[in-house]
Amino acid sequence: MKIDASLPLEYSTEENQLKIFGFWIFLGAEIVLFATLFTVYFTLHNRIGNGPSGAEIFELTPVLWETFLLLTSSFTIGLGIHAMRIGHKKAMMTFFAITLLLGLGFLAIEIDEFVTYVHEGATIQTSAFLSALMTLLGTHGAHVTFGLFWGIAIVIQVAKRGLNPQTANKAFIFSLYWHFLDVVWIFIFSFVYLKGLIS
Amino acid sequence: MNAKELFHPMQEPMILAAAISIIVGAVVVVAGLTYFKKWGYFYKNWLSTVDHKKIGIMYIAVALVMLFRGGVDALLMRAQTAVPDNGLLDAQHYNEIFTTHGLLMILFMAMPFVIGLMNIVIPLQIGARDVAFPRLNAVSFWLFAAGAGLLNLSFIIGGSPDAGWTAYFPLASIEFSPTVGNNYYSLALQLSGIGTLMTGVNFITTIIKMRAPGMTLMKMPMFTWSVLITNVIIVFAFPVLTVALALMMLDRQFGTKFFAMQDGGMDMLWANLFWVWGHPEVYIVILPAFGIFSEIIATFARKNLYGYKSMVMSMVVISLLSFIVWAHHFYTMGHGVMVNSVFSITTMAIAVPTGVKIFNWLLTMRHGKIQFTTPMLYALGFIPIFTIGGVTGVMLAMASADYQYHNTMFLVAHFHYVLIPGTVFGVLAGYHYWWPKMFGFRLNEKLGKTAFWFIAISFNVTFFPLFILGLDGYARRMYTYSASTGYGPLNMLSFIGGLGLAVGFILLVYNIYYSWKHMPRNEQADIWDGRTLEWATHSPVPEYNFAIVPTVTRLDEYWFAKKEGRDITAGTFEKIHMPNNTGTPFWMSGFFFLAAFFAVFSQWIPAIISMLGVFGFMLHRSFEKDHGRYISVEEVAATEKKLRGDK
C-alpha cells in the first residue's frame, strides 16, 4: 500500500481517494433520490383528501428543535474531522459521540412528531399529502438511523485501531454523509414545514 | 394465502411443465457439481470472485438464460395471436407473459448483457487492473442475480405481474391487480436496480480515476466513452426508479395513497415517475451498443473512427436530451398543445445527434478495407434496421400523429426496431468480438454468420408486419382478435418470423458448444488486429490484466504502436496488488433475496430478520481487515512466460 504522506490521512492512499470520489458520486444519486421525493411531495401537497392539511398539523417548536439539533451535529462532526486532521484522536471521538447523540435527539423528536400525527388521525394512509410527507420524512429519518449505527461502528474502530488511513477515510466519508443529511433537512425545514405553515 | 393459491400458476399445464424443467435443471446442476466434486471450485472461482472478467462472464451467462426465458414468452405471444380467436392462452396468462417479456428483456437481458460487456472490457480498455471497487462490483452482480431470480420465481409461486411492464396505476394497484404479481415487480426490480446503481458509481469512479497514464478523456476509446456516459445516466435515472418502486410497494402493501383513485392520489404520477426513469433507461441500453459498434466498425474497416469528437459530443447531447423527453410516452394524457409540442421537439431533436453518429459510422468505412466477420455483420446489419427504428421514432415523436400510433402495434414495431438492432445486435456484436479475449478461442465464424442471417432476416419478417397492423388500428396487448378484423395473415407472418428468430438464437448458443469442442485453442492475443488496449494483453486475460500498465500518448495507441513496432507492454515487473476473493457479496445478496421474497407475501417478521442478516454482513465488512494481497514479481514473470510461450 503506497501512502502519500503529503496528503491528509483520509486521502493518503489511492484506495482512499477512490472511495471518497465514489462516495461523492453516490451522494449525487442520493440527491436525485431526495429530489424525486420532494417532487412527489410538491405534486401531492395540496391533495389532502379528507385528511388534515400541513398547516393544520405542523408544529413549529419541535421542528425548530430538530433543526437546531441537526445543524449543531453537522457543526460538531466538522470539528471532529478537524480534530482528526490534527491527529487528536480523543477530541475526534468526543465530537463524533456528541454528533451521534445530537442525531439521536433529532430522531427522538421526529418519532414523537410521527406519534403525534398518528394520534391526531393523520396516518400515512389518510391522504396522498400525508403519504408523501411521511415517506419524505421517513426516508430522511431512516438515513439518520442508518447513520447512527454507521457512526457507532466507526467510533469503535477508531477507538480500537487508532487513526490510520483506513479509519480516517471511513470517518471522513461518514462526515460527508452526515453533512448531506443536514442539507436535505434544511430543504425539508424550509420547503415542507415553513412553506406548509405559511400557507 | 393458502398453499393452493400460492401455487395457483402451476395449475396451468404449460407453467407446470416450465416449473418442472426449471427444477430438473437445477437438480442436474447441483448433482453434477456434487458428482464431479466441483463445489469448491465453483465457490472459489465464481461465487466468491471479485474479478471483473469473471463477474462480466456471469452477467452474460444470466443474460443469455434470460434471453431464452423472455424469448419463450415472445414466441408464446406470437403463437397465441398467429390466428384469430386462438385459445392457446387465456387472457390472464397472456397478460402475465407480455408483462414478464418486457421486464425480462429490458432489465434482465439487455441490462446484464451490457453491464457484463462493460465489466469485461472497460478495465482492459483503460489499462486498469480492476474496477475501482471490486467487492461492490460483486455485490452489484449478486443483487442483480437475486432480482432476476425473484422475478422468475413469480412464475412458479404466487403468479407473475400482469399489468404490463409499465405497471400503470390504478391497474397495478391492489384493487385491480390483487395477486402478489406486482409485489414481485416492485421488489425484484428494486433489488436489481440497487445493484445497477452501484455499478454506475463503480464505473464512473473507475473510468474517471483509473485510466492508464497519458490516457486523457479525449484519448479514451469510444466504448469507454459510451460506458462513462451510460453510467452517468444510471446514477441520475435509477434513483427515480428506486423511489417509484418504493411508492408502489407502499401503495400496494401499506395502503398509502400516492397513486390511489381516492384521498387525493394521482394515477398520472406513476406514469411520470416511471418514464422519467424509463426513457433514460432506453439510452442506458443503447449507448454502450453505439460504443461497441464504433469499436467494431473501426477495427474491421481498418480505419480510425471518423469524427471522434462529434461522436463524443453527440452522445453527451443524447444523454442530456434523454432526461427531457419522458412525456412523449403519454401525449394522449391530455396535457394540451403547448406541453405536447415542447416534448415533440425535444424528442425529435434526438434524431440529430443520432444521425451524426450514423453518418460518422458510414464515413468511417469510406476508404476502408471492410472485412465481413460475424461482429462486423451485426454492426452492418444494425445501420439499415436501426435507421428504420429511428425514423419511425421521429414519426411517433409528432404528438398529433401519435394520437393514432399510441398503444398500437406500430409503436411495438418501432421499439423493437430500435432495441433489437440497437441493443441486441450491439451486445451480440460485442460478444462475438470479445469472446476470444474472454476464453482464448474464437466462436465459429460460419455458424456465427448463419445465426446472424437467421436473426436479421427473421427479425424483419417478425416486426415489419406489425407496422402495417398498427396503421390498421391493431391495439397492442390484445390477447386475441376476431377474424373479421383481417389481422390474421400478417400476424401469422409475424409468428413465422418469430420461429426463424428462435432458430437463429438456438444456433447462436449451439455455437458456444461447437466452438468449445472444435475451435483451436491458444489463439493469438490480438486476434482481430485491434486498435485498443484490451488487445495488448493476453487471451484469456491473466487475473492482473496487465503485467506492465501501458502508457498512452494518443487515441488508438496500441494500433500505432504496432505500426511503429513499439511494444507498449514492455518493462520490468513489479509486485501487483490485488483484492481478495470474498463470499460476502453472495451471502449478503442471498439475505436480500430472502427479505424481498418474504416481503412479496407481506411476511414482515421473517423479512426484517433477513434484513438484519444483510446489515450484519455490512457491519462485518466494516470491521473486517482486508487489505488484499500481492502477486509477487516471480509469479508475474512465470505467468507472463507461460502466456507468451504458448502463443
Added chain:
Amino acid sequence: MKKLSLLMLVFGAITMLAGCEPLTIFNPKGPNAETLSNTIILSIITMAFILLVVYTLLAFMLTKYRASKAAADYEPPHEEGSHLLEIIWTVIPIIIVAFLAVVTVRTTSTVEARPDGYDNQEPLVIYASSSNWKWHFSYPEQGIETVNYVNLPVDRAIEFKLYSFGPITSFWIPQLAGQKYAMSDMVTTIHLAADEVGSFMGRNSNFNGRGFAEMEFEAQSMTQQDFDKWVMDVKTHEKPLTEEKFNELLTAEHVGRSSYSSTHLEFRPAPMEHSEHMNMNHTEDSTDSETETHSH
C-alpha cells in the same frame, strides 16, 4: 393538397398489397382523422427520403470498400473527420426536424380544437366513461345514456368528454379521431366530426386488464333526422338510469348494449376538468343536465 392526394394514391397502392381496403388510419371519415392521416403520410415520405440517403451511402461503402476488392497491401488512410461534412449532416437534419416540428405544432392544435368549418356551431357534448371493460356514453343535452355504442349526427362538431371509473383507458375511434386517455381524476376532451354516414370501430386501446381485448364499441354516424329520431325513441321507450342500476353496471365485467332515458351524471358527476382543457364556451355543469334539450 393536390400533391398530397397524389401521394395518397401511391400510398394507397402500397396498402393494396396488404389488403384490399386502405389501412384504417389512412381511411379517415372525419376532419380530425384526415388531418392525422395527412400528417402521417407526409412524415412517411420525409422519412423515406432519409432512409434512401442512408441506404445509398451504406450500399456504396459496402460495395466499394470491401477487403475482397482492395489490393492486398492496401492500408486505409488515417482520417480525422471533416468539419464541412459534419456541419452538413447536422444542419440538414435540424432543418428537417424544424419542418416536422412546425407541422406537429400546427396539426396538434388543429386536432385539439373544434374542427375547421364548424367554428360557429355549438358542439354536441357526449361524456364517455369507462368501467371495467365497457363504455358508458352520456348525452347531457339529450338526457339519455347508452352502453357500448354511441350514435353521432354527421356534419356536426362533437366533443367527447372522457373519464374512467377505474384504470386508465384510451378512447379511440381511429377513423374519426386520434385517441386520448380516460382517467379517474380528470376529464379529457376529444374534438371530432363525422363526414359521412357509417359504422366505425371504436375501442379502448390502453391495456386495462383481463377483458381488454373485447373492450370495443360501435360508433355510428347518422343524419341529424335519424339521430333526433333515435334520441326520441330512447327517451320514450327506455327506462331511466337509476343509481342502483348504474352501480350494477359499474361492477359488471362485460355487458351488451343498452340505452337509458337519463344519465348517470345526475348522481355521479364527472371529475374535474383538466385546467388546460377548460372550454369557456361550455359552462354546463354535469349536474344540470336536467335542463331541456337544446335544439339546433
